[in-house]
Amino acid sequence: MGGTVAAVSSNSTYSFTKPNRDSITLIAGLGVEGDVHAGVTVKHRSRVQRDPSQPNLRQVHFIHEELFEEVRAAGFEVASGELGENVTTRGIDLLGLPKGTRLRLGDEAVVEVTGLRNPCAQIDGFQKGLLKQVVGRDGDGSVRFKAGIMSVVVAGGVVRPGDPVAVELPDGPHLPLEIV
Template identity: 80%
Template sequence: MSGTITAVSSNGTYSFSKPNRESVTLVAGLGVEGDVHAGATVRHRFRMAKDPAQPNLRQVHLMHEELFDEVRAAGFEVAAGQLGENVTTRGIDLLNLPTGTRLHLGDEAVVEVTGLRNPCAQIDGFRKGLMKQVVGRDAGGAVRFKSGIMSVVLTGGVVRPGDPVRVELPDGPHTPLTIV
């Protein structure tokens, strides 16, 4: 299973959207160099208020570009980086990867998938009604979050649009993603 990186984004200050970059550098154990969410311990403001010492399982946020196609069909224009992701991909079913999947990004970088991103109220602040598009139901009626996945950096490296993404599944049995 493989795909392509279509955009990379980062922001040194807290904001909902992240500007696109020509490249980002992933740093092992920390995340995206210069990004506000980089760090060994949690950097998400809500989670920091609860326990600032907890490990940062949300170092790199990845989102599938196919989501933008889906929400566009529902009347919403969303571009890479606007939902706060660091790496936008095409061609990989990110949401159905198991926990522990390793994604090889470009020539060097490797991230390990830790879980799903939980969509927050800021999504409706960005585009009113968009939250309903990124929270759906599966065939059995269970809630399904579609706002990307989170990961930690195992091996650092420079990542650029156009770089390949190679998927390395963990040994089974596989554990479905849950919110981190």
């Protein structure tokens, strides 16, 4: 079970979007080298205001490229990095992964999935009406967050577009992802 890296992105300054790169380097326990959200403790501004000592469970943000196709059908144009993700994947049901799943990226890098991204109003600032596209409802009416998943870096390494992504499910009961 796996897929591929479609794009990688990072930004050293606070900005909603992140420019695509030829490669990014993941650093164990910190995140993406040079990215504004890298660190042991939280870096997201609203979380820092609440409690700057919280552990950073959002070191690397992933979005599945298939989401861009879905929102395109609704009239929105979104490209890799434009929703602030670090890694855009293809061929993996990221939202269906259980908490604790490990993703092997390329030859060395490994991340552990911590939870779902909490889509914020900045998404509508990027394109009006887009937030409604990335927060949907399941058949039973439950809210479904589709703006990607968050992870922490277990093993560092360089990640490039075209790298394989191997999925390693955790042992024991599979816990569904929640907002982190």
